[in-house]
Amino acid sequence: MKFEHFALNVPDATATSLWYENHLGLTVVKKMEESPFMTFMADDSGTVMLEIYSNPKGETLDFNTFHPLAVHLALVSENPTEDMNRLIQAGATLFSDDMHPDGSHLIMLRDPWGICLQLCKRAMPMLKLN
Incomplete structure (x- = not known):
């Protein structure tokens, strides 16, 4: 198997994903502009992704x-x-x-x-x- 992505359910997916894009250099692969604001971002290799979203069905961690x-x-x-x-x-x-x-x-x-x-x-x- 190959690693595809790791996901984090966060309180403010829009702000968090924008910060990761701007400051970590991650590239948006897919982005939802409506709830749950799911954003998939790839590293510079394009082979690993991080998913940031705000889904009220799941727990968000402090x-x-x-x-x-x-x-x-x-x-x-x-x-x-x-x-x-x-x-x-x-x-x-x-x-x-x-x-x-x-x-x-x-x-x-x-x-x-x-x-x-x-x-x-x-x-x-x-x-x-x-």
């Missing part, structure tokens, strides 16, 4: 109550410090900034709605990148 190690979206970053500063300017908050013994640089942030984002620059990349 991500601020979760430790980032419980759930987070991890993104490859060539310059984690630069990306961290840019995202903080856009409303994210810093949780941790760690250099690991192997040389990996991992930064954990919360987006403006509390969803945890991890910026990863691995000493030994784990994904095949374009």
